[in-house]
Amino acid sequence: MSKATKGARKALIWLGAILALIYAGLAVGVATGATSWTPGLALDLAGGRQIILSPVLEDGATQEIEQSDLDQAVEIIRRRVDASGVAEAEITTQGNNIVVSLPGNPDQDTVDLVAQSAQLQFRPVLMTGDPSPTTSTSASPEPSASASADATASTSATPEPEVSASEMANVVGETDDATVTPEVTSAETDATASATPEPSASASPSATADATTDGPVFGTTDPSSFEWLTEDVQADYAALDCTDIENYSGRSMGDPEAGYVACGSADFLKYAMGPVELSGDDLETATSGPEYTSAGNLTGAYEVRLTFNDEGASKFDEVTQRISELESPRNQFAMVLDGTVISAPSVSARISGGEASITGNFTQEQAESLANQLKFGALPMSLEVQSNQQMSATLGAEQLEKGLIAGAIGLLLVVIYSVFQYRALALVTMGSLVLAGVTTYGMITLLSWGLDYRLSLAGVAGLIVSIGITADSFIVYFERIRDELREGRSLPSAVDHAWKRARRTILASDAISLLAAITLYMLAVGGVRGFAFTLGLTTVIDVLIVMLFTHPVMVLIAKTKFWGEGHAWSGLDPRQLGRERMYKGRGRVHSGASAAPKAATKASAESDDDATEGLTLAERKAAQRKAALATPAVEAGEATEPDGGTDADDHDTKKSEG
Structure with missing residues (x-):
């Protein structure tokens, strides 16, 4: 073989x-x-369920619903549907309505997920970690209550996208003395850490629970305290799998007066957070634009500008004053939209006045996307189901x-x-x-x-x-x-x-x-x-x-x-293929004649049309030159005689006789 x-x-x-x-x-x-x-x-062949959502502003809201807001809502709903595993869904806008068409017969959980309104929350960050779930919570990852500068440096080694002032996103605003503290010193860290007793880094969850038997109290307990990491929150943190796309959209926003865990869509980290300190109602608007230095020069990057209302400005002032003195990652506040941390910038100084900017080497598209998400989350809008019906195949x-x-x-x-x-x-x-x-x-x-x-x-x-x-x-x-x-x-x-x-x-x-x-x-x-x-x-x-x-x-x-052997019905019969005219390229057409007869014809025929058929111009000229070289030899008598001699032999004989 x-x-x-x-x-x-x-x-x-x-x-x-x-x-x-x-x-x-x-x-x-x-x-x-x-x-x-x-x-x-899909929907066009099997039918499905059509849900028409109408955006409704809360009473007293002065904003108007723009097309960009509807587009952001469509994008959020699309991510929810994709995460639920439903394929070939159609999500479009018709006027001020959002039409969601789901193929087949989706369950009620999917329908409720689509109609769920997106919310924006600002929560203090308590802990960040690897996105993968952990099987054991025997070692609580909180920093020590008397953490030194070394412990702070170790904690800040967690890869966060908004920690570095030069490369990561930072919240920068006008402080009371018009200065911004670039980082927290060791003395400030120690003072802050000793102000609120927290469990040791090696403390187990049970020890933490014993220290906080009564649990934290909203409005009384420091929102940045580790007391908010209750046993339930720690269990949720350990079980959360941020490698699963389903955990990045449409999740429950949790109790605003309790701790919460979520995944970061920008850095794919796992976040444990305290209670809600600000909401979308406190944010007036968010815009994006080029980033400028303090001297008014362009940096080449883009930033996201936040504008809070009067009540939000006061809350934000208090939050930034507190967390700016904490170690990383507790000097960050997380912006949670639709159950996902869309950004978690760090704060290096107190920010008053109700205006701030998020920087971090954003591209124009990244800055616009974050601004649109924040703006949408700040909009006091809910989605009401106007129609929910089974539709036949289109x-x-x-x-x-x-x-x-x-x-x-x-x-x-x-x-x-x-x-x-x-x-x-x-x-x-x-x-x-x-x-x-x-x-x-x-x-x-x-x-x-x-x-x-x-x-x-x-x-x-x-x-x-x-x-x-x-x-x-x-x-x-x-x-x-x-x-x-x-x-x-x-x-x-x-x-x-x-x-x-x-x-x-x-x-x-x-x-x-x-x-x-x-x-x-x-x-x-x-x-x-x-x-x-x-x-x-x-x-x-x-x-x-x-x-x-x-x-x-x-x-x-x-x-x-x-x-x-090339049977006549095989499709590979050489005789049938030989009779076909075949294009050979460069203007040459092959008639199917064998190569040996053609070569003989090229060498012996001078002006016969059959001899030059299928030849290129260069080949014709070469054949003519060969024929021209052969002509003098024939005239000189270089043709073989019937007896095997040549004219040249006779000439030599005569010469010798003379």
């Missing part, structure tokens, strides 16, 4: 193993009742049936063309298309189970388009094989040489299709993303089928008598 044959059989075994793995996984899901043998359908089974019929017609045309052009070789084409279809169906059904993917009509269109892409790969390969046969190679040799050339072309073509699909998926929304997804998926499967089925099958059938 040759090396090529062994490689072909291994490739077919790999393909069989992949298909077996896909459908074995589906079989397990069907057996356990977790999924079915059919993929889930297109339905009839349109799906028409789409499938269109795909079947396209597939039939490809088969007819293959039979007409390649005869029995069309069996390889049909087998490749069938395997590509089986693989694609299995993958889409598997994704419907694992990722809750839903097939839309746009996705069906992507599957139909993929038929042409897949067939194009086969045509490129087959035509390369026929080119090699026209050159006089045997079929096994032609298959090997054609694959080396066709493989590059197929990979380049599929790479462009895949790049286009990825770009379209990233830039588009809604149903267009479904088209891009199926197009990219089928492109990858096309490469898989060509590599693991089409080429290996061609290697194997090249060894058979029917195809190897």
